[in-house]
Each structure stands twice: as C-alpha cells, then as structure tokens.
Amino acid sequence: MHRSNLLPTVTLLSGLLLTGLVLTTATALADDPASASRPAYDGDHLRVPADYREWIYLTSGFDMSYRAGAEPSHHMFDNVFVDAESYRAFVKTGTWPEKTMLVLESRGAGSQASINKAGHFQDGDVMGVEIHVKDRARFPDGWAFFAADGGEKTAGLIPRSENCYSCHASHAAVDMTFVQFYPTLLPIATAKRTLSEAYRKESGAR
Numbered sequence: 001m002h003r004s005n006l007l008p009t010v011t012l013l014s015g016l017l018l019t020g021l022v023l024t025t026a027t028a029l030a031d032d033p034a035s036a037s038r039p040a041y042d043g044d045h046l047r048v049p050a051d052y053r054e055w056i057y058l059t060s061g062f063d064m065s066y067r068a069g070a071e072p073s074h075h076m077f078d079n080v081f082v083d084a085e086s087y088r089a090f091v092k093t094g095t096w097p098e099k100t101m102l103v104l105e106s107r108g109a110g111s112q113a114s115i116n117k118a119g120h121f122q123d124g125d126v127m128g129v130e131i132h133v134k135d136r137a138r139f140p141d142g143w144a145f146f147a148a149d150g151g152e153k154t155a156g157l158i159p160r161s162e163n164c165y166s167c168h169a170s171h172a173a174v175d176m177t178f179v180q181f182y183p184t185l186l187p188i189a190t191a192k193r194t195l196s197e198a199y200r201k202e203s204g205a206r
C-alpha cells in the first residue's frame with residue numbers, strides 16, 4: 001500500500017479506539033455505585049453513598065447536645081461530609097444546589113489506649129449515619145432526612161413530624177444546614193449574605 005493511503009486508515013482506527021475508550025469509561029462510571037454522589041433511591045429508602053468518606057470534610061462534633069446541662073452516658077464524635085460538586089457550588093454561591101447530600105457519621109470516642117493518656121480519639125466502627133438530601137423533585141419542601149445504622153446499605157426516610165425538621169428549620173445558618181458549625185463555610189455564607197434570618201436574629205450576624 002502507498003504511504004499516503006495509510007493515513008486515513010490509521011486516523012479511522014485511532015478514532016474508533018478513542019470512542020471505545022470513552023464509552024467504556026462512561027459505562028464503568030455509571031455502573032460503579034461508589035461514584036454516585038447524586039441521591040439514588042430503593043423504593044422509599046435512600047442508598048447510603050458508598051464513598052462518602054472521599055467527599056469534602058466539613059467538621060467533627062464532640063458530644064454535641066441540644067439540651068442545657070445534658071451529661072452524655074458515653075462520649076461520641078460526629079463527622080460531616082458533603083459531595084464535592086455541591087461543595088464547589090456552595091463556594092461560588094453561598095448556598096446549596098438541588099441534589100446536595102450531606103452525611104453525618106457517628107462514631108464512639110475512646111481514651112487511654114496505645115500511647116494516649118489524656119483526651120479522646122475516634123474509636124471503632126461507624127455507629128450510624130444521618131443523611132440530609134435536597135431533592136425538590138421528590139420532596140416538595142426541598143430537604144429530607146434519612147437515617148441508617150452503621151454498615152446498612154440503605155437509609156430510611158425520617159417522617160416530617162420528627163424534630164429534625166423543626167430544629168434545622170429554626171436554627172440552622174444556611175438553607176436548613178448548620179453552617180455556623182462548619183468553619184470553612186461560614187465565612188463564605190457571611191460574605192455572600194446567604195445566612196438565614198433565624199440565624200441572623202439568634203447570633204446578631206448581618
């Protein structure tokens with residue numbers, strides 16, 4: 001074959017190869033449950049995102065309680081994560097887009113093990129996860145809460161009558177979420193003036 005006739009064949013072949021590669025990657029991503037950072041449901045249950053530990057980290061709370069003088073019977077940590085896409089939208093706008101998912105993970109606290117003599121560290125397995133989802137297409141109020149025990153693959157919907165909804169609605173700093181306790185987000189919301197009226201009244205913030 002003459003050299004100049006080879007070029008179109010080579011171009012065609014590499015084009016086909018590239019298309020194949022792109023298609024395979026796209027299928028792998030769609031099939032991989034670990035890459036799902038958008039809410040996915042099984043009936044009325046939410047699938048617990050398998051890879052939330054690779055999301056953006058917002059905070060850890062230690063023995064947080066909402067009643068004055070409450071003494072915990074055992075120490076607890078909570079860790080809060082948000083999906084990366086919604087985090088990036090928050091950095092731009094100071095609030096959450098549709099399909100945002102925030103995961104609060106609870107773990108027990110340990111002390112006096114290995115070289116540790118004072119203070120507390122996170123100990124052992126996940127005790128439970130609570131998930132906050134913004135999905136107006138499914139929930140007319142916008143947000144919904146789900147909860148699962150540690151290790152469970154799906155989380156049950158928490159009814160509207162539970163106090164989760166009322167406490168978050170009346171005290172959270174931005175759009176039903178407790179941004180006043182997420183130190184990297186509060187300055188953004190303050191600068192973009194997206195703080196809720198309830199929080200501004202409570203804290204004296206503008």
Ligand code: HEC
Nearest residue numbers: 060061066102104130131132145163164167176177178181
């Ligand atoms: C009395 C107020 C109060 C109640 C009731 C409450 N929460 Fe929260 N919630 C908070 C606070 C404060 C935080 C911030 C936690 C931190 O800083 O670690 C929070 C954070 C969260 C988060 C992380 C995302 C976000 O929205 O900021 C989830 C998920 C969550 N709560 C779920 C629940 C569920 C589920 C219930 C009901 C079973 C519930 N909460 C009840 C005060 C409350």
